[in-house]
Amino acid sequence: MTRSAVAQGRPAPVINGDTEFFWEAAADRKLVAQCCSACRVLRHPPGPACPQCHSFDWEVVELSGRGTLFSFTVVHHPPVPGFDGPAIVVVVELEEGTRFVSNMTDVDPDTLKIGEPLEVFFVDQVEGWTAPQFRRPAEPSSGVAT
C-alpha cells in the first residue's frame, strides 16, 4: 500500500493568532492541543477561551497521536479538492481525551470499524503547510523496521 506523504490542492487552513501554534507543530511532526491553564481541560480546535471555565489562559501540550475511530463519513459529492476519489472524514478519539476531525486515505471505507486504533502521521502539502492525517498503526508482528 502506498502512503503518500505529500499532497497538493487541498483546501488550506485558516492560520491566525489562535491556530498558528497548531500548524507550526504539525510542520514539526507533532500533534498538539490547547490545555486550559485554569481547569486543565484539553480542547480542539483551537480558540481564544476555554469553553469550560472561560479562562483566556492556555498552554500547548503535545499529544501521543494515538486514538480510536469515533466516527466517520465518506464524502462522495461534491468532490473535495486534493483528494483522489471520495474523501474519508474521520473523528478520532485521542487517548488524552479530546476528539480530532481529520481524514484517512489509502483505505477502503467499507473496512473501517468504529473503535479501531488509529495513529497520526503528517502529510506535507505542496502549497507549504502540513496536515495531520490518520492511518491504521503498522502491524507490530512484522519485525521489519520502517
Ligand SMILES: [Zn+2]
Ligand atoms: Zn478552563
